Amino acid sequence: MAKKQLGYVELEWTCPHCGYKNPGSVTVCNSCGAPQPENVQFEQPAQENLITDEQKLQQAKAGPDIHCPYCGTRNPAGSTVCSQCGGDLTDATARDSGKTVGAHRDQPAPEIPCPACGTMNPANAHRCAQCGSSLATPQAAPAPARVPQRKTPTWIFAVIGLVILACVAFAILSLRTEEVIGTVNALSWERTIGIEELRPVEHSAWYDDVPGNAILGSCQEKVRGTQDNPAPNSVEVCGTPYTVDEGSGFGQVVQDCYYEVYDDWCSYTVDEWLQVDEVRANGSNPNPTWPQLQLSGGQREGKRDENYEIVFDTDGRSYTYSTSNEETFLQCDPGSEWILNVNTFNAVVSIEPSN
Ligand SMILES: [Zn+2]
Ligand SMILES: [Zn+2]
Ligand SMILES: [Zn+2]
Structure with missing residues (x-):
C-alpha cells in the first residue's frame, strides 16, 4: 500500500503541572512556564488545519525534537547545544515519532464553553477570549473501538472431536476384515458406451x-x-x-x-464434446458384451463403463461383490469357490480364488 502525504498539522500537548493545552511547537508551557517533559505525548487538537506557513512547515519536517540529557529541555532536531542549560546534545534522545495519533480531524469542531465564565470559544482556542482562563478540560480520550474477539465456543471443539473420533472408528471398522468362503451363485453385468456431440x-x-x-x-x-x-x-x-x-x-x-x-x-x-446419450447392454450370464453403437453425423464414441456383480453363497447368507474388473468377473465361474474378505459392515472388500 502506498502512503499519500496530505500535509502537516500542529499537534498540542497538555502541561502536567497546570493542565494547560499548549501548541505543539511550544516547548515551554505558555501558562506556567514548565518545560514539556519527554514522556508527555503530543495529542490531536479538536480541529486539525493543514499548515501553510513555510516556517512551521520547515519545523514540522525537521524530524523529532531531542531532549537535553542534563535538564530535559526539548530542543529542535539537529541542535548541538541545549537552549536552556547549554549542555552538549550529542547524547540527546529523540522524541518518539511515527505513531498514529488518530483519524485526521478536518471537520470544524464545535465551540467549547469557558469553564470560568461560560463564554463560547473556538475549539482550538487555548485561552478564553473573554476572561483569559485556560480552556483545557480533562477530556477523556475516546477509547479506540476495539473489535471484540470472537471466542470459539468450546462445544464446537467437542463436536469436531466427536466427528474425528467417529471417522477414525469407521475407518478402523471398515479396514478390519474377516475371511469367508463363498460359492459363486449368480452373475450379472452392465456395460454402457456414451454418445457425444x-x-x-x-x-x-x-x-x-x-x-x-x-x-x-x-x-x-x-x-x-x-x-x-x-x-x-x-x-x-x-x-x-x-x-x-x-x-x-x-x-x-x-x-x-x-x-x-x-x-x-x-x-x-466454445464447442465442446458433451455426452448426449448412451447405449446400454446387460445380462445375468458369464458372457458380457458391449452394446451396439450407432452414431449419427457429428457424433463420436464417448466414455465406456462396465460394472459386474457376483453373488456368493456362504453358510447361512449371501454376499454381493461389485467390481469394474472384467478379468475378475470372467474368473468367477458359477459354482467356483472364493475367499471373500468381509468387513464389519458385511461389505465384500476383495475376493480371491480359494485354491
Ligand atoms: Zn503549565
Ligand atoms: Zn539542557
Ligand atoms: Zn472565560
Whole structure:
C-alpha cells in the first residue's frame, strides 16, 4: 500500500503541572512556564488545519525534537547545544515519532464553553477570549473501538472431536476384515458406451484468456487486481486520512492508497464434446458384451463403463461383490469357490480364488 502525504498539522500537548493545552511547537508551557517533559505525548487538537506557513512547515519536517540529557529541555532536531542549560546534545534522545495519533480531524469542531465564565470559544482556542482562563478540560480520550474477539465456543471443539473420533472408528471398522468362503451363485453385468456431440458451451474469463476459437459474448469491467502504482484503466482507492506524530510538535496527515486495476471479464462460447446419450447392454450370464453403437453425423464414441456383480453363497447368507474388473468377473465361474474378505459392515472388500 502506498502512503499519500496530505500535509502537516500542529499537534498540542497538555502541561502536567497546570493542565494547560499548549501548541505543539511550544516547548515551554505558555501558562506556567514548565518545560514539556519527554514522556508527555503530543495529542490531536479538536480541529486539525493543514499548515501553510513555510516556517512551521520547515519545523514540522525537521524530524523529532531531542531532549537535553542534563535538564530535559526539548530542543529542535539537529541542535548541538541545549537552549536552556547549554549542555552538549550529542547524547540527546529523540522524541518518539511515527505513531498514529488518530483519524485526521478536518471537520470544524464545535465551540467549547469557558469553564470560568461560560463564554463560547473556538475549539482550538487555548485561552478564553473573554476572561483569559485556560480552556483545557480533562477530556477523556475516546477509547479506540476495539473489535471484540470472537471466542470459539468450546462445544464446537467437542463436536469436531466427536466427528474425528467417529471417522477414525469407521475407518478402523471398515479396514478390519474377516475371511469367508463363498460359492459363486449368480452373475450379472452392465456395460454402457456414451454418445457425444459437439455442443456450444458458455464460459467466462478475462479477455486475454479467452481461447482463440471462441465466440466472444458480452464483456464487463471488473477489478482484476490491486497494486501500489497507477496503471492504465486503474482507479485509486484511499483509506481515511490519519495523523502521524512526527515528534516535532507536528503531525503528518497521510492516507493509505492503492490502485484497483480494471479489466474486461467476458463470456464466450466454445464447442465442446458433451455426452448426449448412451447405449446400454446387460445380462445375468458369464458372457458380457458391449452394446451396439450407432452414431449419427457429428457424433463420436464417448466414455465406456462396465460394472459386474457376483453373488456368493456362504453358510447361512449371501454376499454381493461389485467390481469394474472384467478379468475378475470372467474368473468367477458359477459354482467356483472364493475367499471373500468381509468387513464389519458385511461389505465384500476383495475376493480371491480359494485354491
Ligand atoms: Zn503549565
Ligand atoms: Zn539542557
Ligand atoms: Zn472565560
